[in-house]
Amino acid sequence: MAKHVIVLSLVALSFGFLAFAFEPSPLQDFCVADSTSSARVNGQACKDPGSVTANDFSFSGLHLPGNTSNPNGSRVTPVSVAQLPGLNTLGISLVRIDYAPWGINPPHTHPRATEILTVIEGSLQVGFVTSNPNNAQITNTLHKGDVFVFPVGLVHFQRNVGTGNAVAIAALSSQNPGVITIANAVFGSKPEISGDILAKAFQMDKSVVNQLQAKF
Incomplete structure (x- = not known):
C-alpha cells in the first residue's frame, strides 16, 4: 500500500511540474501591466488595482486590415500584453494576420506558446514540421471557418492560396509568446x-x- 501511495504521489508531483512548465496561474483577480514600472519580473509588474480602468482590459483595431505591402505579403497585428495590459499573468494573447494573394507568414516558431488559428476570410495552406529526427511536415489547406493548431515551439507557416486577400485570427497560450x-x-x-x-x-x-x- 505504501508503495502505491509513493507512486501516486510521484505522478501527482510530475503533473504539478508540467503545470508550471509554462506561465503559472494568477494568484489574484488580475495584474494589469504597469508599463511605467522599472521592476524586473518574469512578465510585468502590477498596476495599483485602484487605478485600473475598463480600458486596461480592452483593445480596438482588429477590424482594420493590416498593410501587406512588404516582401512576404502579410501583416501580423498583435494583441499581447504590450497592447492590452490586462492580459498580464493570464497566459493568453491574440493576433490578426492579413495575407495578400499568395502572401506568406514565413516559417517561424513561438518558443513560449501553442497557437490555434481560425480562417476568417480566404483559403490558407498551413503546416508545421515535427522535431528531429523525422522532421515530418503536417500540412493542410484551410477555408473560411476552419481551425488548425500549431504545437508550442515547432516551426510553422501559412500561405494564402486564393486569388483574393485572406484573414486569420490566432490565439496563443502566452501573454508574450515570442517569435x-x-x-x-x-x-x-x-x-x-x-x-x-x-x-x-x-x-x-x-x-x-x-x-x-x-x-x-
Missing part, C-alpha cells in the same frame, strides 16, 4: 553567424550564404 522567424534568425543575426558555419550547415556555397545574409 523566431527562421530566415531572419539564421541569416540576419547580429553579429552574423560565420558564413563557413552556415555553408556547411545548409550544404551550399559560401557565396550563396553571403547573398542571403546581405538580404537581411
Whole structure:
C-alpha cells in the first residue's frame, strides 16, 4: 500500500511540474501591466488595482486590415500584453494576420506558446514540421471557418492560396509568446553567424550564404 501511495504521489508531483512548465496561474483577480514600472519580473509588474480602468482590459483595431505591402505579403497585428495590459499573468494573447494573394507568414516558431488559428476570410495552406529526427511536415489547406493548431515551439507557416486577400485570427497560450522567424534568425543575426558555419550547415556555397545574409 505504501508503495502505491509513493507512486501516486510521484505522478501527482510530475503533473504539478508540467503545470508550471509554462506561465503559472494568477494568484489574484488580475495584474494589469504597469508599463511605467522599472521592476524586473518574469512578465510585468502590477498596476495599483485602484487605478485600473475598463480600458486596461480592452483593445480596438482588429477590424482594420493590416498593410501587406512588404516582401512576404502579410501583416501580423498583435494583441499581447504590450497592447492590452490586462492580459498580464493570464497566459493568453491574440493576433490578426492579413495575407495578400499568395502572401506568406514565413516559417517561424513561438518558443513560449501553442497557437490555434481560425480562417476568417480566404483559403490558407498551413503546416508545421515535427522535431528531429523525422522532421515530418503536417500540412493542410484551410477555408473560411476552419481551425488548425500549431504545437508550442515547432516551426510553422501559412500561405494564402486564393486569388483574393485572406484573414486569420490566432490565439496563443502566452501573454508574450515570442517569435523566431527562421530566415531572419539564421541569416540576419547580429553579429552574423560565420558564413563557413552556415555553408556547411545548409550544404551550399559560401557565396550563396553571403547573398542571403546581405538580404537581411
